[in-house]
Amino acid sequence: EPEVTQTPSHQVTQMGQEVILRCVPISNHLYFYWYRQILGQKVEFLVSFYNNEISEKSEIFDDQFSVERPDGSNFTLKIRSTKLEDSAMYFCASSDLVGTEAFFGQGTRLTVV
Amino acid sequence: DAKTTQPTSMDCAEGRAANLPCNHSTISGNEYVYWYRQIHSQGPQYIIHGLKNNETNEMASLIITEDRKSSTLILPHATLRDTAVYYCIVSAKEYGNKLVFGAGTILRVKS
DSSP states (O other), X not given: OOOOEEEOSEEEEOTTXXXXXXXXXXXXXXXXXXXXXXXXXXXXXXXXXXXTEEEEEOTTOOTTEEEEOOSSSOEEEEESSOOGGGOEEEEEEEESSTTSOOEEXXXXXXXXX | OOSOBOOSEEEEETTSOEEEEEEOTTOOXXXXXXXXXXXXXXXXXXXXXXXXXXXXXXXXXEEEOTTSXXXXXXXXXXXXXXOEEEEEEEEEGGGTTOOOOOOOEEEEEEO
């Protein structure tokens, strides 16, 4: 069964450092998403991406965040200058059509120290 | 904010049907009802979705009331591996599949 793959599974970084979280969506999917979940809290939408541009973003997704699909297979989330409050599980998801199910990866646990 | 209301937690005996309710009284005509679940801190897993007709797949059944203001997810024979947080989400296709997660229902399947 096809799956969304995220790397690394766990990333520890120092406050102020840049991090890039990587995702390989399912190959024929067209819509890509990033969500995050702070420990013990709800899953929160960050951004959706379609046709090589952001289609929607949440208030959380400020200028410190950016997304890119650099090579037609990877989908990355960059946090420019990490803060302690960026510590969370980050989930990538993809779907083939609007209105169909989204497939989620297993997440990257980001710890900012 | 999530547009759904779910009980905080439920228990179910292994092998019995688990019936998880969801209220979505403000649902719009073009909004679908989606169910996902999350086991431990794994990525959410899609279960089923529907618009107004009842739906069934290999995992579960979804019963939507005629007025569409509530629905029930049915796991016909719950196993210990079905212990998870279950999320009921309403979303319209034109929202590009953006999912707004609430707190969900913690389902504990007990032997």
